[in-house]
Each structure stands twice: as C-alpha cells, then as structure tokens.
Amino acid sequence: MRGYRNICLGILSMLASLSAHAEYAWNFPEPVTPMALDTLHVHNKFMLISMAIFFVVLAIMIYSIFAHRKSKNFKPVADKAPSTGMEIFWTLIPFAILLLIDFVIMGIPAYHSVVMMEDTRDKATMVVKVTGSQWRWQYEYMDGDAQGIKFVSNLSTPKEQTDKGFEGKKDEQYLLEVDNRLVLPVGEKVRILMTATDVMHNWWVPQFGSSRLAVPGFLRETWVQVDKAGTYRGQCKELCGKGHGYMPVVVDAVPMEEYKAWVVAKKAEMAKASAGADKEWTKDELIAEGKGVYEKNCAVCHQVSGAGLPPAFPALTGSKVANGPIFGADGKYLKDGHLDRVLNGIRVMPGWKALLNDTEIAAVITYERNALGNSVGDVLQPSQVKVARQ
Amino acid sequence: MSTTTVAHHDEHAEHPTGIMRWLTTTNHKDIGTMYLTFSLIMFFVGGAMILGIRAELFQPGLQLINPEFFNQLIGVHALIMIFAALMPAATGFANWMIPLQIGAPDMALPRLNNWGFWLLPPSAILLTLPFTLAMFGIGDGALATGWTFYPPLSVQGGIGVDFAIFAVHLLGVSSVLGSINIIVTLFNMRAPGMTLMKMPLFAWGWLITAFLLVATIPVLAGAVTMLLTDRHFGTHFFDAAGGGDPVMFQHLFWFFGHPEVYILLLPVWGFIPQILETFSRKPMYGYKAQVYSFWAIGGLSVVVWAHHFFTSGMPVPALLYFMYSTMAISLPLAVMFFCWIKTMWKGSMSFETPMLFTVGWIILFGIGGLTGLVLADVAADAQYHNSYFVVAHFHYTLFAGGIMGIMAGVYFWLPKMTGHMYNEKLGKVHFWLTAISFNLTFIPQFFLGLAGMPRRIPDYALQFAEFNMISSIAAFVLGFSQLLFVYNIVTCIKGGKKATDQVWEGAQGLEWTLPSPPPYHSFTEQPTVK
Secondary structure, rough: OOOHHHHHHHHHHHHHHHHHOOOHOOOOOOOOHHHHHHHHHHHHHHHHHHHHHHHHHHHHHHHHHHHOOOOOOOOOOOOOOOOOHHHHHHHHHHHHHHHHHHHOOOOOHHHHHHHHHOOOOOOOHHHHHHHHHHOEEEEEEEOOOOOOEHHHHHHEOHHHHHEEEEOOOOOOOOOOOOOOOEEEOOOOOOEEEEOOOOEEEEEEEEHHHHHEOOOOOOOEEEEEOOOOOEEEEEEEEOOOOOHHHHHHEEEEEOOOOHHHHHHHHHHHHHHHHHHHHOOOOOHHHHHHHHHHHHHHOOHHHHHHOOOOOOOOOOOOOHHHHHHHHHHOOOOOEOOHHHHHHHHHHHEEEEEOOOOOHHHHHHHHHHHHHHOOOOOOOOOOOOHHHHHOOO | OOOHHHHHHHHOOOOOHHHHHHHHHHHHHHHHHHHHHHHHHHHHHHHHHHHHHHHHHOOOOOOOOOHHHHHHHHHHHHHHHHHHHHHHHHHHHHHHHHHHOOOOOOOOOHHHHHHHOOOOOHHHHHHHHHHHHHHHOOOEEEEEOOOOOOOOOHHHHHHHHHHHHHHHHHHHHHHHHHHHHHHHHHHHHOOOOOOOHHHHHHHHHHHHHHHHHHHHHHHHHHHHHHHHHHHHHHOOOOHHHOOOOOOHHHHHHHHHHHHHHHHHHHHHHHHHHHHHHHHOOOOOOOOOHHHHHHHHHHHOOOHHHHHHHHHHHHHHHHHHHHHHHHHHHHHHHHHHHHHHHHHHHOOOOOOHHHHHHHHHHHHHHHHHHHHHHHOOOOOOOOOHHOOOOHHHHHHHHHHHHHHHHHHHHHHHHHHHHHOEEOOOOHHHHHHHHHHHHHHHHHHHHHHHHHHOOHHHHOOOOOOHHHHHHHHHHHHHHHHHHHHHHHHHHHHHHOOEOOOOOOOOOOOHHHHHHHOOOOOOOOOOOOOOOO
C-alpha cells in the first residue's frame, strides 16, 4: 500500500518537476565553459542529424510495412541486387550521405574540438592539481598567490541520510555537497593536473564538459575556464570501489576579487592549523576532534561503531593494531603499529599521510584508542606525529 | 515418403538415454539444444541480478542492497549476459543450423563440440560461486570491478576477481574451441556446389565471428593472466610503482572488447536477412554487399578499440585516428541497413512473431547505431563517457541488437527444431511487451546520462529520481514479460500444431527441406546445390 502511494507520489512529483526543469531535464545542463558549450553544440547538431536520418528511414519502412503486405495481396518483385546503372547510383546515395556526415559535417568540427580540448597550456593562468583517493578529492594550488594551498574535499551529506533504510527528508543537494569546495576565479583558464593515489578516478563536472581519468602514478591533464560565477556540482565517473557514489565534486566559481580574498583567508586558516600541531592537546580535546575526523574519513569502511565490515574491512573495536603499542623501544613508530597503519595504509586501506594533517592524525588515533569500545588510555600528540613523519 | 525417411534415420539414432545422452552426446542438434537451454537459464540469472539493481535504484537512498553488493551485481550481470547468455545462444544456433544450412551431417569436430559446451557450466559456477561463499563467511563476494576488470581496482579486489579470471579463461577456451569447429566445418563440409559466395548469410556471419574470436580471445586471456600475476606473484604490469601502466590493461581489454561487440552481433546480422526474405517472400537484397560489409566490419572492429576510453588520456593524433576509424564503421552498417530495408521493399510481407521481432530489431538497433556514431566524437565523448547515456546506448545495441535478434531467431527456427508451432498470439504479446518496456527502460537513461548521472553508482542525487523510477518500473515489466517467452518455448516443445517441413511459406534454404523436427542424423547423404 505504501509502495503504491510512493509510486503515485513519484509520478506526480515527476510531472511537476518536468515542467519546472523543462529546459534542463532533456539535455546537457547549462554549459559554463567553452568546452561544454562546444560539446552542447556538437551534441545538438548531431542529434538533429541522426533523428532526421532515423525518421526518414523509419518513414520509408513504415510505408513499406503498410503498402507491401501479403494481406493486401501485394505481389513481390524479384530484385536481388542493383542491376542497372541508375540502381547502383541510388544504392550509393545513402553511402555518400553518411560519408559526408561522418567526415565533413561531423568530422571537421570534431577535429577542432579535439584540438581545443587537448590544448591545456595556451593562455592558462594557473594550475590546480586534483588527486583522487578512495573516496575523496584533494586539491592543491600549484602556482601564483595561492601556491601551497592544499586541502581535502569530502562528502558532507549527513551519514544517516546515506545509510540503508533512511526514511526522512534528504538534503536538497543530497550526495552532491562537500565540506571544502574547490574555488576558482571566473574567466581564467585553469590547467588541471590529475592523478590518483590508489585506484582510478574521474573528476567530472557536467557543466564543464571535460572529464579526465585520474591514474595512480601518472599525471594527466585537462583544463576548465568557467565563464559564469556559480556553484557547480559533479561526481566521480570511474568505478573506484564501494564509495564510488560518494565522492562528489563541488566547485565555486567566483569573481577575481572574491577569489583573492578567499586565498588570503585560506592561507590564514592553514597557518592556524599548523600552529595547532605544536601545542600540547588534552586527551578530551583530541578525542572530540578525532570523532569528527573518524566519522568523515574512516567510518565508510570501519563503520561509525567501529565494528567494521569483516572480512574486507576489519573491526577497530578490540583490534590488535588499535590496542597495541604505537612506538617501539627506540622511540620510532612500530611497523604495523597503529601510527604506521594510519600513515601508510595496507592493502585496501589508503595511507593518510598526504590527506590528513598532524593534528587530525593524532586526534583520530587517540579517538580510536579511547572510544569505539577501546580503552587503551594513552594519548598521541600532534607533535609526535610531526616528528614521526620526518 | 517423409515418414519412411524418418523411420530409416531413427534406426541409426542409437544413443544413451536420460542424463547420459546429454553428457556424452556429440550430436550437433543435442549440443545446440544444450547451448540454447544454458543461455536461456543464464539470461534469467543475469536478469534477476539487474532487477536487484533496478529495485535499489527505484528511488534515491539505499533501501535494499549495500554498495559492495551493488558493485558485484553490475559486473557479474554483464559477464553473464555477454558470455553466458548471448554468446552461447549464438553458438547454439550455429550448432543447430550451420550443418543443416550447408547440407552437412554434423559439425566437423563433434567431440570438441561436446567439450566446448561442458566448459560453460563450470565457468558459470565459478562466476557466481563467490556470492554463495560470502554467505558462509568465505571471501567478500564476487567481482566488484564492473565486467571490465580495470586495475588497480581489480588488483585490490578480493577472491571474486580470481574466480572471475578463471571463469573468463574457461569461457574463452570454450569460445575458441567452438570457433575452430565452425571454421573447419564451413571450409570442409559444405554440400557440393555450395561455393563460399553461395553460403547462407548466417554461416558467413559466423565465419567472421569465429575468426574474430580466435584472434582476440587470446589477448583477453593474456590480459587477465597478467592481472592474476599482478595480484599474486608480484609482477607490475599494471602498477606504475613498478614501471607498469594501468591504462595498458584498458588497451589489452578493449582490443578484445570491441571486436566482442561484433562477435555478439555478426551471427544476428547473418540470420536477420534470412528472416526478412522469408516473411517478405522475396530473396534478400544485396547478398554480396552484405558479405563484403561483414568483412569490412570484421576488419575495422580490431582497429578501433581505444574509443572505449578516450578520457583516459591519449596523444591528439591517436584520438583523431580512433575517432575517424570508429566513424568509418557506420559506412558498412549503412550498406546493411539499406539491404535490410530494400529486402522488405515491394515484398509481400506478413508479420508473424519472428518478423515482428526483426522489424523491431532494425528500428531499435538503428537507435543504438546512431547514438554510437556521436559517441565517437572525442570531445562530446568526455560528457557521455561512463554516464547513463552510454548504458542506454549499449543496451540498444546488445539487448535490442543482440537479445531481441536472438529472440527473432528462436521464434523463426523453433518450429523447425521441435516440429510444433508455438503460440502465435502469445508470441506477439511477448514482442509488444518487450519492445515497449525496453524503450521505457532505456530512453529515460539517455536523459539521465545527459543530465549528468554517472553509471555504476548505488545511490544518486535527487534530480535523477523521476527518470530512474520510470526506468525501474519498465525494467520489471521487461523482466517479467520474458516469462511468456519461456512458457511459449516449453509448450511448443511439449506439443502444439504440427509444423510442416517448410514451416514458413517463404522459407528458402536447405534446412527447410528436412522434416520438422529433423531426424537425429540428417543429411547422411549429401544434398547438392545448383
């Protein structure tokens, strides 16, 4: 009964939204880069051509289906192959039309699009490196004022909404919201370097019209030039494991002045965070901080409760690693100890060295050892992580 | 006359009965029947998996299955549908019909034939066993990388990947054995007078298919073996840290994967014109043009592979080459479409179920072909790639172009195989339900892809909800309509109106000169072809 009501509601809401988003629902979303605009034109042109071909051929077939049928006593002719010159000519016509479409009408603009798409350097004013990891994006500004800005962008849709069986109301940007957005200036050509740390990912914003595979161990490149200010959303487009549906891309395109202000603010924020690494934290502060880090980064596999999803994702509650010693007698962190595991990862588990700062790593380890059913009782300070990294 | 022939032949038809008949048979008709039955069963196994997926995608949010299991279902669905449903169906037809069409008493290598079939059930078990093992706490389920096995994800995966690699090896051996058998049969056992250019078109389609299989399956086998050694023996073929390249796997996989598309379609392109000429009561138009088109497509199919991963990054000249060569495939296809429609033109058509499926097939496969042409555009492909647009596109080519074609063939030859007519009314209902629900399933997916929904995601943003709901409802109608197909086949095997030898008024060719059903051993005396 509820299912039936859901279907009815669904169909009603569908009709309502079709009229509301009529201009977007049937085609690419509004293009905001030269690439996306070009793609939309190519797509529209080609859809018109192919629909024209399709309907002309269909019309001929339908005419034949109704005219040349046995029930109308139509006597079949016996032609097996073109025999006269005129027939051969007519037979070659569809061939010629297609040759024209393939290599002239479609082929020539397609050539120019490819050249434009692949030209990532001419007039590019800045470089951003995008790194895909299971299952988040990391952005790093490589040059200019913003050089050195580096942050991780995680899905920020509340966990309970994405959990199985959630019945309540979902956010408007369900699965398409992140904690740290990539910020780009409007009208600037941005060269994007793409790589990955574990498996392949694909950074895709439909309104940008570009997508490029992020391959671990290789740098690929593409570019975007967002010509209209706004917030643009996309998703990872290459199957990358269980969190593939949960690593959105959100980009804020803002005017140059706003971008510059953002750069200044972001740098100040980063300086504050690195200062935090040098002070002495209390156990409760670390646990409070660590809970947030854990639920954002670790709970996907190890679960909020710490129970994991064995056998692929082991439980942290009672785990040998989380309850064992961190440092050896020589003061260095133990191989296969808790800190080693978080910094460097193992098999399916990614290393977090590059993704989390010292404070976050210290906090999450302290949290894992003193919560989730564990009570080792010790504290790992950010300063110790800083030393361990060297 | 015909009754005495049957009695005479049946004297030679001594064979074990019960299960031993099927285990030990080397008879091409029995083996063909087993291939077709296996294919039908696996069609439902693969279909059940995708209905699980569509049920999950019915609305946003996770309701039924978790993401890990979702990823397993999509990959195994594809492997089963391609390797265990479509390919065995085509091989089943080849076994049944090629000897009958060329006037041979059996396939050239009957024991090899038996072995080729019996490799299939173990590989189907290997593919699906990890699901069951996971229920008992062994391993973490089946292959979760999609059917393409892309490393590093597949290097990271669990035992499901190893099971799938061995399944692909077995399926590959089976396909190569079947192909060798078909090549040898076609080159050596044609009736006197049947030159290659008089061979029925179905045999031609299969000949090209067989060569493509022999040429490309070893490449796939090599690629997955390299994956296996990367996983367990410390090699770094696909690991940049050891000097390898993950994208090289894509090149190797699609060097097989693209010809595979034509491997699935060429047998269908072979018998579709035979159905058209039968129900148009007029010989097929442009036989030679179609044979040459087969050659052209067979040749082109092995040199266009990289269009499956334009977004992986390639030099500009490579992008341009793969774009233009891919577009060139439309040329021989245009010739074939022209020939199909010209065969219907000024014929005397009637629309029994096989003809309905064939006409529907031409239209829907046309949509698959045209959307394939725009996918070749490198710049636009950046948008289409790995979105639902691609999912819709390849289901138009493989469900409409493959499976609906196979269904046309089943209805066309079933009376010949069983000796009974199927239920025509039910067949027509099956066609209309299939064609309508198929379109309602996949047309919304074109729009989903354009709006920006990536494929292979277990949960999606709210803006995609409406089209997914339509698609899911239609998918269930599509799935359950196929029960009519099974019911029709089973009742036709059990009984029904006797079929005549010729079955269809306009049927041409050697298979229609035999009784329906043909005797266990047919053409013990060679017919001659003028």
